[in-house]
Structure formats: structure tokens, C-alpha cells
Amino acid sequence: MLVFAALNQHDKKDAARPADTLPAPLTIPFPAALARAAEPVQQRLAAHHAARDARDVGNLWGLAATPLWAEALGSGERRLYDPFFYRTVQLALAVDAPAEGPQALVFSGCLTLQDAQAEAQTSITTPELGCALAALARLGVAPPQDVDDPQAASDLVAALDAALDPWLRATLASGDPGAVELFGDLRLVERCRARWLLALARADLHADRPRRALTFARLAVDLSAPREVSPVNHPGLFGTMAEAQARSGYHREALDALAPLSLHRPDLVGLTELLGDWAILVGLDRHGESKEN
Amino acid sequence: MSIARVMTPLLLAALAAPAVAGSLRYAEDSAPAIVNPLYSTTMAEARVNELLFGGLYADDRDLRATPLIAEGATLNAAADELRVTVRPGLTWHDGKPLTARDVAFTVETLQDPKTLSTEAGRVDWVQSVSVVNDRELVFKLKRPDPQAIEKLFFKILPAHAFASRPVTRADAFRTKPVGSGPYRLARFGDDNSITFAASPNYPKALGVSEIVMREVSDKSYQAKLLLYESLEALVRVLPRDLAILQKSRKVELYPYQTNSWWYIGFNLNAAPFDDERVRQALACMTDVPSLLAPIGTGQTLSGPFVRSSPYYNHDVPPWPNDNARATELMKSAGFAKVGEYWSRDGQALTVTVSAHKTLESAQEVVINLQSQWRSAGVKVDVEFLDEAAWKARIWKQHDYDVVLAQWSFDRNEDVREQLHSSGARNFGGYKNAEVDALLDSARASRDPAARKADLRKVHAIVHDDAPMIFLWSLDSYSAVSTKVRDVVVHPFAYFSFVSDWKML
Numbered sequence: 001m002l003v004f005a006a007l008n009q010h011d012k013k014d015a016a017r018p019a020d021t022l023p024a025p026l027t028i029p030f031p032a033a034l035a036r037a038a039e040p041v042q043q044r045l046a047a048h049h050a051a052r053d054a055r056d057v058g059n060l061w062g063l064a065a066t067p068l069w070a071e072a073l074g075s076g077e078r079r080l081y082d083p084f085f086y087r088t089v090q091l092a093l094a095v096d097a098p099a100e101g102p103q104a105l106v107f108s109g110c111l112t113l114q115d116a117q118a119e120a121q122t123s124i125t126t127p128e129l130g131c132a133l134a135a136l137a138r139l140g141v142a143p144p145q146d147v148d149d150p151q152a153a154s155d156l157v158a159a160l161d162a163a164l165d166p167w168l169r170a171t172l173a174s175g176d177p178g179a180v181e182l183f184g185d186l187r188l189v190e191r192c193r194a195r196w197l198l199a200l201a202r203a204d205l206h207a208d209r210p211r212r213a214l215t216f217a218r219l220a221v222d223l224s225a226p227r228e229v230s231p232v233n234h235p236g237l238f239g240t241m242a243e244a245q246a247r248s249g250y251h252r253e254a255l256d257a258l259a260p261l262s263l264h265r266p267d268l269v270g271l272t273e274l275l276g277d278w279a280i281l282v283g284l285d286r287h288g289e290s291k292e293n
Numbered sequence: 294m295s296i297a298r299v300m301t302p303l304l305l306a307a308l309a310a311p312a313v314a315g316s317l318r319y320a321e322d323s324a325p326a327i328v329n330p331l332y333s334t335t336m337a338e339a340r341v342n343e344l345l346f347g348g349l350y351a352d353d354r355d356l357r358a359t360p361l362i363a364e365g366a367t368l369n370a371a372a373d374e375l376r377v378t379v380r381p382g383l384t385w386h387d388g389k390p391l392t393a394r395d396v397a398f399t400v401e402t403l404q405d406p407k408t409l410s411t412e413a414g415r416v417d418w419v420q421s422v423s424v425v426n427d428r429e430l431v432f433k434l435k436r437p438d439p440q441a442i443e444k445l446f447f448k449i450l451p452a453h454a455f456a457s458r459p460v461t462r463a464d465a466f467r468t469k470p471v472g473s474g475p476y477r478l479a480r481f482g483d484d485n486s487i488t489f490a491a492s493p494n495y496p497k498a499l500g501v502s503e504i505v506m507r508e509v510s511d512k513s514y515q516a517k518l519l520l521y522e523s524l525e526a527l528v529r530v531l532p533r534d535l536a537i538l539q540k541s542r543k544v545e546l547y548p549y550q551t552n553s554w555w556y557i558g559f560n561l562n563a564a565p566f567d568d569e570r571v572r573q574a575l576a577c578m579t580d581v582p583s584l585l586a587p588i589g590t591g592q593t594l595s596g597p598f599v600r601s602s603p604y605y606n607h608d609v610p611p612w613p614n615d616n617a618r619a620t621e622l623m624k625s626a627g628f629a630k631v632g633e634y635w636s637r638d639g640q641a642l643t644v645t646v647s648a649h650k651t652l653e654s655a656q657e658v659v660i661n662l663q664s665q666w667r668s669a670g671v672k673v674d675v676e677f678l679d680e681a682a683w684k685a686r687i688w689k690q691h692d693y694d695v696v697l698a699q700w701s702f703d704r705n706e707d708v709r710e711q712l713h714s715s716g717a718r719n720f721g722g723y724k725n726a727e728v729d730a731l732l733d734s735a736r737a738s739r740d741p742a743a744r745k746a747d748l749r750k751v752h753a754i755v756h757d758d759a760p761m762i763f764l765w766s767l768d769s770y771s772a773v774s775t776k777v778r779d780v781v782v783h784p785f786a787y788f789s790f791v792s793d794w795k796m797l
């Protein structure tokens with residue numbers, strides 16, 4: 001499931017580790033082509049770690065303008081820029097932000113500065129990312145148990161919504177134009193909610209609980225545009241959903257989950273064909289059924 | 294305007310209907326016309342069958358074949374003989390024992406050419422069936438099939454409930470069905486509702502004591518009824534209601550895609566629709582995205598598969614909305630514009646579009662289609678048929694010009710019945726020898742790549758032949774009250790795992 005992992009990879013935390021441990025092996029291998037990159041990837045990663053440790057992205061600003069990898073393609077050139085750049089900027093700025101007020105929260109799944117700092121120390125190999133467990137704890141929601149029970153996921157999301165809804169309603173009712181813009185127009189709360197659920201889904205996949213992962217992912221999707229990548233519907237959400245479906249027997253349905261990504265990721269064609277073959281093989285001996293309406 | 298002022302009497306009646314403790318009420322656009330697995334043609338009927346009847350095998354929650362009525366099955370070394378053992382102690386809803394004889398009766402009835410079952414294809418792999426004793430029977434296969442167990446999903450009928458074979462569609466069983474599923478039919482209501490009670494004979498305790506199917510033909514009210522807690526489940530939510538229901542914390546939404554697509558189907562047995570140029574011209578007169586926009590979000594299609602299907606041919610674009618091309622095609626088919634309408638042999642082209650009364654949002658689509666085709670020079674009449682008229686006029690007598698309808702497929706997306714010249718669901722009369730050969734080859738193929746190649750060719754040919762104008766697949770979700778717990782919705786049959794559901 002390397003490709004599923006790769007879909008999620010750009011949102012994983014390659015957070016600060018002590019510089020003396022570098023270079024360390026990554027859980028998710030980089031594409032082989034990157035090994036031929038003009039600039040060694042390990043060197044770029046070291047720059048990231050240094051920026052996060054020092055909370056100073058000055059050096060990284062300069063490096064970001066240089067593509068990690070470039071190749072001739074037809075009459076033009078295809079370039080791959082640093083996919084972790086903005087994440088590092090976000091983390092470095094988050095730890096410098098004030099502990100109070102929207103600046104500490106905006107564009108982060110973390111509710112407090114302390115959570116963000118704890119998150120920044122999380123190992124790159126740990127999938128529980130997005131401040132989900134810290135956010136649940138602060139909202140008084142019990143963390144999930146270690147069982148692959150979809151109803152447990154539904155109950156947790158219901159508890160989370162019960163904590164968020166009154167607060168959001170009251171905030172919007174306050175009439176503060178900033179609050180209305182952030183929480184009503186930009187839908188930051190929904191975005192955070194989706195991010196937490198996605199983090200929980202990833203953690204469940206990591207722990208081989210695909211049914212519960214699927215429930216978390218399903219409940220994270222913004223159904224006002226269910227087939228579109230959007231600020232709420234993170235691309236990793238569709239990848240996670242597809243993997244959870246494929247791992248719980250729903251191979252054909254996993255193709256539905258992947259479909260929104262294929263518009264944006266032409267490299268998914270191979271995976272989609274493979275998954276399609278898998279879905280066909282699973283149903284090869286069944287009698288197909290069809291009905292009207 | 295207050296909500297009460299816009300409520301129809303139907304809605305008020307539904308709201309007034311009291312909930313019974315442990316009762317789950319779900320809405321269908323149209324009540325099933327028949328409760329008999331031999332003749333089910335609609336999704337509403339398939340869902341009811343899932344409550345009432347069982348198969349030898351069924352899907353488990355990971356969609357693997359698992360024994361249900363069968364205790365097990367073994368295939369001989371040559372893979373041409375399948376010995377099935379029936380689980381001991383099973384009984385029908387009327388208390389009579391379920392035996393191997395019931396299984397044999399079901400197979401023979403499905404195969405009886407006089408039965409005219411729409412489901413006969415489900416046992417077309419069986420040469421013969423013989424009963425060994427009450428618990429054992431042997432299937433002789435037409436050809437070796439190492440995976441024959443995967444075909445034991447057809448619903449089993451009680452032999453004692455039928456006086457003789459063949460079993461006709463009008464058999465009294467349709468109103469007094471006896472099954473072995475988790476629920477038994479308790480009563481038909483005057484309002485077209487059907488109440489199912491938990492079967493005391495089912496070998497597992499059920500967490501929902503009663504299920505009530507409510508016919509709510511005005512789909513726009515279904516979401517309101519759910520929010521007012523006058524329903525516990527909607528099988529299919531209108532796309533425009535999705536966001537509203539998602540905001541409600543009283544319901545949870547489950548994907549229920551069923552690989553469904555809408556189409557405009559021509560009657561190829563009737564002129565001028567036997568001429569592909571006329572069909573193609575009408576396709577070019579149709580602005581599909583404009584038809585789709587008012588009813589919700591979905592994806593337009595160019596062939597008989599949904600876009601996420603492994604069989605969808607992405608190289609085939611939908612017919613363009615192109616009046617110049619339509620004009621060219623109409624002229625080549627011998628039509629000329631007389632006044633504002635296309636005419637041939639002194640007759641203006643007049644098309645009657647038939648739609649099922651309860652096909653969700655069909656009225657909006659048909660009215661918009663009428664307007665589009667009229668402005669392109671075609672006179673259009675519209676009719677909405679109830680279930681009985683639909684079955685008689687469209688399926689049986691083929692007495693129509695054009696239908697607006699929808700097909701739903703399980704995960705196999707087998708379109709053979711719709712497009713093969715011998716297909717049981719090919720009421721439009723489409724015939725193309727190359728398509729027949731490709732469909733046969735696809736069904737026989739064990740190689741996914743070969744099957745994909747065959748069906749992608751089918752897609753391309755059928756698009757060009759245009760026996761149908763392929764419209765769209767909608768984003769389809771089911772909504773279930775959070776009072777119902779441990780819900781898992783089967784991707785096609787919906788109620789397959791209902792015996793695990795529980796009511797708070």
C-alpha cells in the first residue's frame with residue numbers, strides 16, 4: 001500500500017528529531033527517482049529538521065526555490081518542489097505564535113500551543129497525527145478503545161460533535177465578524193474536525209482496525225461536495241477511505257473513494273487499474289445482479 | 294411560510310403514524326409491486342427480499358461468501374458436482390422445516406421455462422439438482438466450476454407454499470410470502486406500508502423487533518420525515534438534502550452507491566427509433582449537464598457503467614450537445630424541418646417520454662428534456678406510469694417510445710441482461726452481434742484484463758449505437774437515525790446485515 005501511504009505522506013509529521021540522529025531511515029520510502037535528485041534528499045530533510053529545531057525557517061526559504069528534482073519532459077521540464085516546505089513553515093511559526101487567540105490555532109489541528117509543541121516532537125513513524133488525541137482530551141471526549149468496532153467510532157464522533165456544536169453556535173451567534181469569517185465562511189472548525197477524524201482513521205489503519213478507520217473517514221467527508229477535494233475534504237481522506245475499504249473487503253467501493261483523486265493525481269491510474277482488477281477478481285465467480293431504480 | 298402549511302396530507306398522515314418501540318420505519322419511493330424473489334425487478338423489491346428470504350450462502354460483513362441456509366458445500370475433484378448440506382433445525386416463518394427439497398424446488402422453479410422468472414440466470418450454471426435426503430442435495434454443473442459456491446446466493450423458496458409449478462407472477466405467494474429470513478411479513482397497510490416482524494424462528498436474536506416500509510412517493514418529504522423522527526431510515530437521500538442531513542446530529546449517512554446510472558432508453562422495435570441516426574440526433578439535442586443540475590450532484594456518463602467502474606471507457610466522451618450535428622443526422626435519416634418540427638413522410642416527429650411515477654426527481658428531468666427537445670424541433674409528450682403500468686407497458690408489451698429510467702448494479706456491474714440480445718432486461722430490443730460476443734466473452738473470461746478490455750469495447754460500441762442516452766450517476770447515500778446502532782449497509786442489497794442492527 002505504498003501509494004496509499006504516499007497519498008498521506010505529505011501530511012505526516014517529519015517533525016523535529018535531534019540532529020545527531022540524522023539521517024534516519026524513513027518508514028515511507030521516497031520514490032526511487034528521488035535518489036537521483038540533484039540535491040540529496042537527506043540534505044534537504046536535515047534542513048527541515050534544523051529549521052524546526054531552531055524555529056527558524058530562514059535557511060529553508062532560500063532552498064525552497066530550488067526544485068528537489070527536475071527532468072526534461074517533451075519540450076519542457078517537470079519539476080518536483082519540496083513537498084514538506086509549508087508544513088515546516090507552519091510548525092515553526094506555530095511554536096512561535098502566541099498561546100492565546102486565533103493566531104495560535106489557525107491552520108493547525110492543535111487547540112493549544114502545548115499540543116502543537118507535543119505534536120512537533122512526535123516521531124515521523126507515528127501515524128496519530130493532526131493533534132486528534134490531544135484535541136479529544138481537551139474537549140472532554142474519551143479516546144477510542146482498541147477494538148475494530150464501527151459503532152465505537154460513531155459514538156466518539158457524536159461525542160465530539162456534541163462538544164463542538166454548542167461552542168460553534170455560540171461563537172457564530174456572538175456576531176463577531178472575525179469569528180463569523182473564520183468559523184462560518186472559512187469553516188475552520190469543520191476543517192479541524194475532519195483533520196482529527198482523518199488522524200484517527202490513519203491511526204486505526206496503522207493498528208489494523210480498517211472498519212473503524214472507514215467509519216472515521218466516512219464521517220469526516222463534507223457531503224456538500226462529496227467527490228471534491230476541498231479545505232474540509234483533504235486528499236488524504238479519500239486515500240485513507242480507499243485503503244480502509246480495500247482492507248475490509250470493499251474493493252469495488254474503494255474505487256469510488258479513489259475517483260475524486262484521479263482528477264488531481266494522474267499517477268493514480270496504475271493503482272486504480274490494479275484495484276479494479278482486484279475488484280473484478282473478487283467478484284469473478286458471482287452472478288451479477290441488477291434492478292431498476 | 295410555516296412547515297405545516299406546505300405539508301401534504303400524505304406527510305401529515307405519516308407524521309401521525311405512531312412509532313412502536315423497537316420499530317424501524319424506512320421510506321421507499323414506491324412500495325414493492327411484488328414480494329416474490331422469482332420476479333423482483335426493482336431495488337425496493339430486492340430490499341424486501343433481503344428481509345424475508347435467505348440464500349444458501351450470503352455475504353459476511355467483509356463481503357465474503359459465508360454459509361447461511363447451507364451448513365457447508367463441497368465440490369468434487371472434477372469441480373462439476375457440488376454437494377450442499379442444509380443447516381439443521383432451520384424452519385420457515387410458518388414453522389415448517391426447511392429442507393433440501395425446498396432448495397431443489399427453488400432451482401427447478403427458477404429453471405422452469407414456464408415460470409418466466411426474471412432471476413432464471415442465477416441458476417443457469419446448474420445442469421440438474423437431486424435431493425439425497427432432507428439435509429443433503431447434489432448440484433450437477435453444466436461445466437466444471439471451481440468456485441461454484443460463489444453462485445449459491447439465490448433466495449430459497451418454500452416448496453410447500455406453492456400448489457405446483459410453474460409459479461406465475463400472479464401466484465398468491467406474492468401477498469402471503471413465507472420465507473426463512475430474519476423478518477416475516479406481518480401485514481400490508483392501507484397506505485401501501487408493509488410491516489415486517491422479527492421472526493421467532495430465526496436462529497439469532499434480533500435487535501430490531503419490527504421493520505415498517507413506508508411508501509413516501511414525494512421524495513422531498515422523506516428527509517423532513519427523518520428529521521421529525523417519523524422515520525428511522527431513508528434508503529436514498531436526494532443529493533440536495535445531503536448537506537442538511539449531515540448537519541443534523543440525529544442521523545448518520547452511509548454511502549449506498551449501488552453502481553446506478555440514469556438513462557433515456559429507446560424502443561428499438563418501433564420506428565423511427567430503430568434508426569441509429571435518429572437516436573444519435575436526439576442524443577445531440579440533449580444537454581445532459583443542464584438536466585442534471587437541478588436534481589443534484591453526480592457525474593455524467595458516456596456508457597453503461599459508472600465512472601469509477603473498472604469497465605468504464607474513459608476514452609469515449611459523452612455525446613455533445615450539438616444542434617448542427619443533430620440537424621445533419623436528422624437529414625440523413627430522411628427528416629426535414631417543416632415549420633418548427635422535424636417531419637418525415639408528412640408526419641412531425643413526436644416522442645412520448647415515459648417515466649416511472651416514483652423515480653426520484655424524474656418530473657423535473659422530463660420537463661426539462663421536453664423543453665430541450667421541443668426547442669430542437671421534436672414534439673414531446675410525457676407520461677408517468679405507476680408500477681403496474683410500467684411492468685405491463687414497458688417490460689411486457691414494449692409499448693413505448695422512450696423511457697427515462699435508472700439501473701442499479703451490484704459490484705459485478707454485469708450489463709449482459711440489459712444489452713445482450715437475449716438479456717432478460719433488454720426490453721428496448723437492442724441487438725448487436727459484436728456486443729453479444731463481447732458480453733459472452735467477458736462473462737466467460739477469468740482474466741480481469743481481458744474482461745475489462747471486452748467491456749470497455751462494449752462501452753464504446755453501445756455509445757455509438759445509442760440504444761440509450763447515458764445520463765449520469767448520482768451521489769447516493771442512505772440516512773439512518775442514530776437511534777439505530779451497529780448499522781452496516783450492504784452496498785447493494787441494503788438489509789443484508791440487518792440482523793446485527795439494534796434500536797436504542
